[in-house]
Amino acid sequence: MKVNELFKSELKVINMGLESFYQDMKSQDVSAIHVNWKPAAGGNEKMAALLARMKSLQ
Amino acid sequence: MANFIDQANKEALKLMQNAQPTLIGMGIAKDTLPGMRENLILHAGPPVKWEDMSGPLRGAVVGGIIYQGLAETVDEAKELAASGKIDFDSCHHHLAVGPMAGVVTAKMPVFIVKNLDQGNYAYCTMNEGLGEVLRFGAYGENVINHLNWMEKTLYPILKEAIEIHGPIDIKSMNAQALQMGDEMHNRNKAGTSLFIREIASSIVKTNASEEDKVKVFDFLNSNDHFYLNLSMPGAKCTMDPVGKVKYSTIVYGMARNGTEFGIRVAGLGERWFTAPAEIIDGLYFPGYSMEDANRDIGDSCITETSGIGGFAMASAPAIVQFVGGTPADAVQYTTSMYEITLEESVAYKMPNMNFRGVPTGIDIRKVVETQIRPVINTGIASKHAGVGQVGAGVVRPPMKCFEDALQAFVEMLDNEGLLD
Numbered sequence: 108m109k110v111n112e113l114f115k116s117e118l119k120v121i122n123m124g125l126e127s128f129y130q131d132m133k134s135q136d137v138s139a140i141h142v143n144w145k146p147a148a149g150g151n152e153k154m155a156a157l158l159a160r161m162k163s164l165q
Numbered sequence: 166m167a168n169f170i171d172q173a174n175k176e177a178l179k180l181m182q183n184a185q186p187t188l189i190g191m192g193i194a195k196d197t198l199p200g201m202r203e204n205l206i207l208h209a210g211p212p213v214k215w216e217d218m219s220g221p222l223r224g225a226v227v228g229g230i231i232y233q234g235l236a237e238t239v240d241e242a243k244e245l246a247a248s249g250k251i252d253f254d255s256c257h258h259h260l261a262v263g264p265m266a267g268v269v270t271a272k273m274p275v276f277i278v279k280n281l282d283q284g285n286y287a288y289c290t291m292n293e294g295l296g297e298v299l300r301f302g303a304y305g306e307n308v309i310n311h312l313n314w315m316e317k318t319l320y321p322i323l324k325e326a327i328e329i330h331g332p333i334d335i336k337s338m339n340a341q342a343l344q345m346g347d348e349m350h351n352r353n354k355a356g357t358s359l360f361i362r363e364i365a366s367s368i369v370k371t372n373a374s375e376e377d378k379v380k381v382f383d384f385l386n387s388n389d390h391f392y393l394n395l396s397m398p399g400a401k402c403t404m405d406p407v408g409k410v411k412y413s414t415i416v417y418g419m420a421r422n423g424t425e426f427g428i429r430v431a432g433l434g435e436r437w438f439t440a441p442a443e444i445i446d447g448l449y450f451p452g453y454s455m456e457d458a459n460r461d462i463g464d465s466c467i468t469e470t471s472g473i474g475g476f477a478m479a480s481a482p483a484i485v486q487f488v489g490g491t492p493a494d495a496v497q498y499t500t501s502m503y504e505i506t507l508e509e510s511v512a513y514k515m516p517n518m519n520f521r522g523v524p525t526g527i528d529i530r531k532v533v534e535t536q537i538r539p540v541i542n543t544g545i546a547s548k549h550a551g552v553g554q555v556g557a558g559v560v561r562p563p564m565k566c567f568e569d570a571l572q573a574f575v576e577m578l579d580n581e582g583l584l585d
Contacts, residue, residue, distance in 0.1 A: 164583070
């Protein structure tokens with residue numbers, strides 16, 4: 108789908124990350140849901156690495 | 166294919182699901198708790214030295230020393246506590262749990278709860294009621310007199326009544342109370358009522374005087390938290406066998422001593438992972454604020470460790486009037502706990518969650534990965550000894566406890582040559 112066509116059609120938005128983007132959609136009456144997503148271990152690289160090592164277990 | 170950690174967790178979860186906590190009797194701490202002795206005072210949470218104890222724990226220790234007859238005055242008790250002649254240890258190290266300060270002395274009566282599935286025991290003192298009480302750090306004459314009444318009148322009557330009645334199934338009582346609006350940590354109204362209903366005719370059959378029987382009934386009826394001191398050892402004897410499952414990542418102990426919060430993880434044995442306990446942003450009684458609050462304290466979060474308490478908040482909507490928030494928040498708290506647990510309880514079902522089982526088996530990997538910390542309903546003690554409870558609220562353990570445990574777990578696997 109060409110980008111212009113996308114924006115001419117009714118938008119249904121799934122927002123991940125900053126919740127303010129979702130709030131902006133809602134304030135403009137755009138159908139949107141917000142996914143409560145966070146990077147693994149809240150972005151703590153040391154913890155994410157430890158988790159990855161444990162997940163590597165077979 | 167499941168790896169050996171998944172297999173270990175499966176075994177640990179089976180122990181939790183199959184546990185059969187049962188009240189089988191009462192005894193005196195010195196004769197009952199392993200390792201208990203005259204100069205030993207047990208307290209809630211991980212081990213802590215006298216010099217590091219917070220106000221309410223110090224107050225409870227002073228009261229415990231006076232009650233035990235080891236000192237006559239407050240000054241003498243403080244001097245003795247600091248002298249090194251009194252040993253302090255965690256309740257958990259002696260198969261016991263205690264709400265708030267959790268102080269247990271040698272002559273205190275305790276409930277004996279047995280996990281019939283594994284044959285292990287857990288112990289807890291009787292709940293003193295609200296107001297000026299030892300567990301919130303009060304040590305005045307009224308507190309000591311009340312403890313003496315509990316020892317001389319309440320204990321022998323309840324002990325005899327339990328002998329007449331026979332074993333009381335705590336698991337079944339928990340399941341019923343949960344369906345009646347309790348979460349068995351900060352709301353125990355239904356559990357207390359069920360206990361009174363169960364034991365009533367046996368109390369009447371004891372050899373005690375009519376006057377004392379009436380006093381016992383009046384006390385039980387006046388104390389909505391009486392059942393807490395049964396749900397706690399019920400949870401403790403449910404979780405202790407989990408602590409012996411090597412390679413399990415499930416948390417089998419969470420406790421606070423008023424200074425530090427500590428957790429214990431099955432695969433890491435008896436080691437505590439600690440961090441400074443938090444000050445609770447809850448609902449404060451009129452005239453009090455966070456300024457008056459002590460840091461988080463008590464062994465009562467053994468209930469959450471086993472999947473009830475804050476984890477079952479959805480089933481106890483009335484509790485939000487006590488700890489803050491709305492019934493929708495209570496549902497949200499419970500729902501979020503499924504993100505950090507491995508199973509749903511088969512026995513503990515919540516009607517307004519379409520009879521979904523409570524979230525069971527906190528996995529340190531899930532806590533660190535999601536950054537969702539366990540939710541705990543708790544009372545708030547004044548930071549000053551002797552004042553008592555100043556509020557209630559929702560609190561969470563410090564993330565550091567889980568992160569340190571995860572690191573130790575990986576180090577253990579590394580040391581055993583189990584990781585690439």
